[in-house]
Amino acid sequence: MSQPPFQLSSWLVVVFAAVCGMTVANIYYAQALIGPITHDLKIPPAWAGTVVTLTQLGYGAGLFLIVPLADRVENRRLILLTVTALILSLVGSSLSHAAAPFMLCAFAIGLCSVGSQILLPLAMHFVAPERRGQIIGNIMGGLLTGIMLARPLANAIAAALGWRAVFGLSAGAMALIGGILWRVLPTYRPEGQIRYGDLLRSIGQLVVRHKTLRYRILYHGILFAVFNMFWTAVPLMLHDRFGLGQGKIALFSLAGAGGALAAPLAGRWADRGHARAATRGAVLGVGLMSFCTGLTVDSGWLLLTAMLALLLDAGVQTNQIVSQRAVYNLDNAARGRLNAAYMTAVFMAGAAGSLGGAALYSHLGWQGVSRVSALLCGIDLVVLFIGFRRGVRD
Template sequence: MSDPDTHDLSPIVTVLMAVACGAMVANLYYAQTLIEIIGPDIGLSPAAAGGIVTLIQLGYGLGLAFIVPLSDLIENKRLILIATAGAALGCIGIAMAEGPRTFLVAASIMGICSVGAQILVPLAAKLSSQARQGRTIGLVMSGLLTGIMLARPIASFVAGALGWRALFFCSAGVTALVGLALLLMLPVRRPESTLRYAALLASSFELLRRYPALRLRAAYQALLFIAFNLFWTVAPLVLTQRFGLGANGVALFALAGAGGALAAPIAGYFADKGRARATTLFALSLLTVSFVAADLVVAASALIAFAVTAVLIDAAVQLNQISGQRIIFALDSSAGGRINAAYMTIVFVFGASGSLIGSASFAAGGWSLSSLIGAAIGGVALLLYLLFDRRSTRSAEPRPAD
């Protein structure tokens, strides 16, 4: 394997990894806007249909905990290709399902295998030169966030035109094409670890215990992901009830929100210059202020300004994510997969509560209460930063490369 300090990924391979991340993670979100259509078609009651998204997300969580650490044990390209193939087959199974059992099994497989995206991220960091590592992570992660943000509007448009089954057939085809491109272009990386699988899993918890910076970065991003999910759970309700938008209008709003992904390469640039901590402080502050602004602009019925706050909230999440990953991947170059598994499992498990918090707060007090909670979440993250970050993370921050 080439030395990452003297070689770098080509731009086309970096872009491919970003596209692959986006394509895989989008699979997790297609069903969210289509539950009311899918449920009756496969024989699920309205109450049980809500379990579709839960099962997909649970599968993804299992993949984070039990598959991503394998990237420190198994040749990475092979593992990614297996995961990509599994995700494509899961999508085909979903599209062909005639009953709930087949659908749910296929959805679980698709969710588990979509963690290939979280194997690509540390691989990109490992294969990148030290001087450009932050920017590489930023570009790859911008693909991932773009996939999340585009999944819902794409699902609405495609399912509306061709049906929900066509959507998953299309996703299977896109995932398969991405897999073929990865087969042809992705570099090989053989990890040096000799740990057995059980010891490998146990070492993820040991890494959390050993590195305060990892715990803090996971806490920051978990809080921001809670706020992110809260916003995008409640925003469609605000758009329909306050602004009178239909399904297509909500989809276009989500497309505008995807502009926040442009912040990822910027965060990577500043992280490469040794300013990851400053970027983190800015991101946490930006999220807090953006939620306060979102409350004001909704009260003023300013739709365009509301879209701007959506972009800023997404940008804050991206800025914090990239600066944090630049720091944690520098903690132990031989344990990137386990570090990312520990980090993302915490982020995902706690972040998933954002949808529940958003729904409950909107029902109890409308958008004002939801936005207040979002701002408070940002405030808690800021407090953690001010109290603990300097002494636990300062020494872990990568120095700017020459």
């Protein structure tokens, strides 16, 4: 079945980037609001982490259960349905006055925030192969900015209006986003009509079939674990070593948002045939920056540590863009499932990194976080060497 003609203009790329950023930010608001949420809803301290965990679990479930549907059902309708459900979940969170309904809404927020992971592969259907890296970079730049700005934005709104206002205002913003998407989204109906059970089973088959997918999961899974390890331990270190309060820690986290500026550049490098060099440089750079933060923190150099954090984030985002471009180019008819396999595995690696970051810092301090991160990047370089020797596609 032929698809209707559609041109992905520069303006639409900006819209898609903003949509992805605002959508994925919803996953991270609760991380900044654990204190007031647990106090207001009388959630025991031992269960405080559940607020964040349920949102993350919901997102992981959405990656595996919803994103593959992009290869089976009409994409425009699927995206609009996830946005509508997300709005209802956000409203439910803002109105919850007991732990149980809030926890249910937290899981639903994560589950329904995967619309951005359907929108990005959809855009690739309307872009020439030689421009895919550039477009992925531009859209992912918006998504990554949303991730990094979510925590300081949530802190600022909660300080002025209370934590419920964060979810209420986000629901209003997503309603506006939904209206824009209803006007501008193209129609895309996949040609295949695979049964849902077969669709999910085929995700594992794609992992087995595509060597590039397996290695790109390893490349970025390790790097994303380092990223989450770093940003989980950073607030603890900034408070203990530099005596920073919540507001100044939020300002430090803005340094990470600057790393999103690397995303468009990474996409252009990949389109010009430099994907392999970009991957090597990203992994080596992240390892070096991680190791150097051990020196700057010990020396009390806060500004230099912030600069290293920016460069570390830039390296991680560079590898993400290059890896997604390689994965999306493997099979046009299976982009939803390829993205589901890649993102679910990377997301799980990131979750492991978050757990490891807190544990490492509590037992070995920042030097432990720094050195283990550098060691993981060294392992990643070995995996890169093996993958390139085995002919992994760029």
